[in-house]
Amino acid sequence: MRKILVLLCISGILFQSCANKKRMANAASETAGTATENARRAEVLFLGNVSRHHDSGKYAPWLAIELFKSGINLSYTNDPEDLNEENLAKYDGLIIYANHDVLAPAQEAALKSFVENGKGLIPLHSASGCFINSEWYVNTVGGQFASHGNGTFTTQIVKPEHPVMAGITEFSTTDETYVHQKLNPDIQVLMERTEGAKKEPYTWVRNQGKGRVFYTAYGHDDATWKNGSFLKLVRNGVLWAIGDDVKGKIANLKIPDVSIYADTIANFTARHIVPKIQEGLKATESMKLMQVPADFEIQLFAADPDITNPIAMSWDERGRLWIVESVDYPNTFTETDGAANDRIKICEDTDGDGRADKFTIFADSLNIPTSLVFANGGVVISQAPNMLLLKDTNGDDKADYEQILSTGWGKNDTHAGPSNLQYGFDNKIWGVVGYAGFRGQMNGSNMRFGQGVYRFNPDGKDFQYLASTSNNTWGLGFTEDNNVFISTANNTHSAFYSMPASYMDKKFAGSDLNPVQKIDGHYDVHAMIPNLRQVDVVGG
Structure with missing residues (x-):
C-alpha cells in the first residue's frame, strides 16, 4: 500500500495524510490536473557509493535538479542491499554511478527481473566497472571498463537520429578516457571517442528483455558534471530508458515550466543573476512540482482562499488541522505599526472526503506567531x-x-x-x-x-x-x-x-x-x- 504524505506549502496549500489508497485515488481523480495512474512523475533510484573518488553524493543532487524539471524524481542510496525486489518495484529506472565490486545472487536476480520486465537501467561512467562477478550485469551494461587515461576531448555523434541525441550537440570536456572490454555486439553506439587509430564507443544504448539500457563513459568529476550538455545527455538517456509508457504519463501530467532562467543551470554551486521572480501557481499545479518518497502520494487538503500564508501546523486528536496564518510576517509589528492581523485557524474535514470543508478561526488579532x-x-x-x-x-x-x-x-x-x-x-x-x-x-x-x-x-x-x-x-x-x-x-x-x-x-x-x-x-x-x-x- 502506498503512503500519503502530509505536506505544508507556504503558498497556501495543505496536503493531508491518508492510509486508504482507494480513497486517495478517488479524491485525486476528482482534482483536475493531479497525479493519476495515467499522469504522474517518473521515479528513478540512484545507486552511489561512499567514496569521494567518484563522488556520487555530490553529483546525484545536481542530476536530480536536471531530471526534476523533466518530470523525473531521483532518490538516492549508496547501499546495494536496496537492490531488492520490494524496493525496486517503486521505481521506473535505476541509475548506477559507483564502485561496487560484488553483486550478490539475490540482488542480481532482483535487478535482472527489474530490467528484463521493462524497467530502465542507466549505468554511468564507473558503473561499467561495477559488479565484476556478474556476467549478466556486464552483458546487460553492454561492456566493461578496462583502462583509462585523462584528457580534454570531444566525442563524435554517430547516431544523431536516435531519440537520446535529440537536442544534443558535440561538446568538449576534461574527463577520463575510458577504454572498454567485453563489448556486447548488440550495442547501438551513439557517441564515440578517437583513441589513436581506434574509435572507442563512449555512449551507447541497448535492450535487455523488455527493458532499456543507456550507458555513457562520461562523468568522472566536476569538470563534466558541471557541463550542461552532459546533464542533458543523461536526462535524455534516462527518459529513453524508462520507456515510452512512462514518458507518456509524464507528458499527461502537463508539468508547468517555471524556470526563470533562459537555459539549464549546470553549475548549481555558483551564484547566478536572478532575472525575475517566479510567478505563482495554483495548488494543483504546485503539486506537480513536489517530490515525496517513491511510495508516497499527495492529496490536496486545503488551499487558498480558505487559508492564507500558513507558516506552522499541528493535528489535534480529532484529526483537525490547526494552522498559523501570518500576513504580518516578517515586517509588520504591533509595537511599530499598531497591526495584529495574524490568526490560528482550525481546518476540518466533516464529510470524510479528504478535503477540509469547515474553517474556524480559533484566535485572531495575533502578531507573527x-x-x-x-x-x-x-x-x-x-x-x-x-x-x-x-x-x-x-x-x-x-x-x-x-x-x-x-x-x-x-x-x-x-x-x-x-x-x-x-x-x-x-x-x-x-x-x-x-x-x-x-x-x-x-x-x-x-x-x-x-x-x-x-x-x-x-x-x-x-x-x-x-x-x-x-x-x-x-x-x-x-x-x-x-x-x-x-x-x-x-x-x-x-x-x-x-x-x-x-x-x-x-x-x-x-x-x-x-x-x-x-x-x-x-x-x-x-x-x-x-x-x-x-x-x-x-x-x-
Whole structure:
C-alpha cells in the first residue's frame, strides 16, 4: 500500500495524510490536473557509493535538479542491499554511478527481473566497472571498463537520429578516457571517442528483455558534471530508458515550466543573476512540482482562499488541522505599526472526503506567531516577545482564555525568533530559537541566551535552556526512539542534540564534541527548482 504524505506549502496549500489508497485515488481523480495512474512523475533510484573518488553524493543532487524539471524524481542510496525486489518495484529506472565490486545472487536476480520486465537501467561512467562477478550485469551494461587515461576531448555523434541525441550537440570536456572490454555486439553506439587509430564507443544504448539500457563513459568529476550538455545527455538517456509508457504519463501530467532562467543551470554551486521572480501557481499545479518518497502520494487538503500564508501546523486528536496564518510576517509589528492581523485557524474535514470543508478561526488579532503545540488543555504558541497559552473554555472552538507563560523573546529580527514547538517524550514542551534569543526572567531569575534549544513544562515552569546552536535555528524533530535532531537556516542542515550543555562543561583534551553536534555532510542546499537560491549557502 502506498503512503500519503502530509505536506505544508507556504503558498497556501495543505496536503493531508491518508492510509486508504482507494480513497486517495478517488479524491485525486476528482482534482483536475493531479497525479493519476495515467499522469504522474517518473521515479528513478540512484545507486552511489561512499567514496569521494567518484563522488556520487555530490553529483546525484545536481542530476536530480536536471531530471526534476523533466518530470523525473531521483532518490538516492549508496547501499546495494536496496537492490531488492520490494524496493525496486517503486521505481521506473535505476541509475548506477559507483564502485561496487560484488553483486550478490539475490540482488542480481532482483535487478535482472527489474530490467528484463521493462524497467530502465542507466549505468554511468564507473558503473561499467561495477559488479565484476556478474556476467549478466556486464552483458546487460553492454561492456566493461578496462583502462583509462585523462584528457580534454570531444566525442563524435554517430547516431544523431536516435531519440537520446535529440537536442544534443558535440561538446568538449576534461574527463577520463575510458577504454572498454567485453563489448556486447548488440550495442547501438551513439557517441564515440578517437583513441589513436581506434574509435572507442563512449555512449551507447541497448535492450535487455523488455527493458532499456543507456550507458555513457562520461562523468568522472566536476569538470563534466558541471557541463550542461552532459546533464542533458543523461536526462535524455534516462527518459529513453524508462520507456515510452512512462514518458507518456509524464507528458499527461502537463508539468508547468517555471524556470526563470533562459537555459539549464549546470553549475548549481555558483551564484547566478536572478532575472525575475517566479510567478505563482495554483495548488494543483504546485503539486506537480513536489517530490515525496517513491511510495508516497499527495492529496490536496486545503488551499487558498480558505487559508492564507500558513507558516506552522499541528493535528489535534480529532484529526483537525490547526494552522498559523501570518500576513504580518516578517515586517509588520504591533509595537511599530499598531497591526495584529495574524490568526490560528482550525481546518476540518466533516464529510470524510479528504478535503477540509469547515474553517474556524480559533484566535485572531495575533502578531507573527511562529509555532503552536497542544498542551495544558489548550494551545501554546510562540509569539515574540511572549510565549502564550490560549484555551477554549466553553467548547465553541474560540479562544477565550490567554496566559503569558514567559516574556522576553527577541523580536529585533522576526526570522530569528522562537519556533518549532514540539511536545516531547518527557511531557515537556521543546522549542528552538534563533539569534534573536531571549532576555528576561525565567524561574524567578534573570536569564539571557542566544540561539539554541530549550524545554519547559506545559504550564511554563521549570524552563531549561539546554544548549546553544551554530546559527539561526528553525528545525526541531524527534525520532520514535526519542533522538533529538536540529537544523539551522544557515549551513547546518542537520545536527544531533545529545545532552544538556551543563553536562559537557569540561571536555576531554582534543575532543570537538558538542551538545548539539553538526552531522550533515555538506553545506549545499539543492532545491529541485533552482529558482530558489539560499542567500548564505550559494549552492542552494
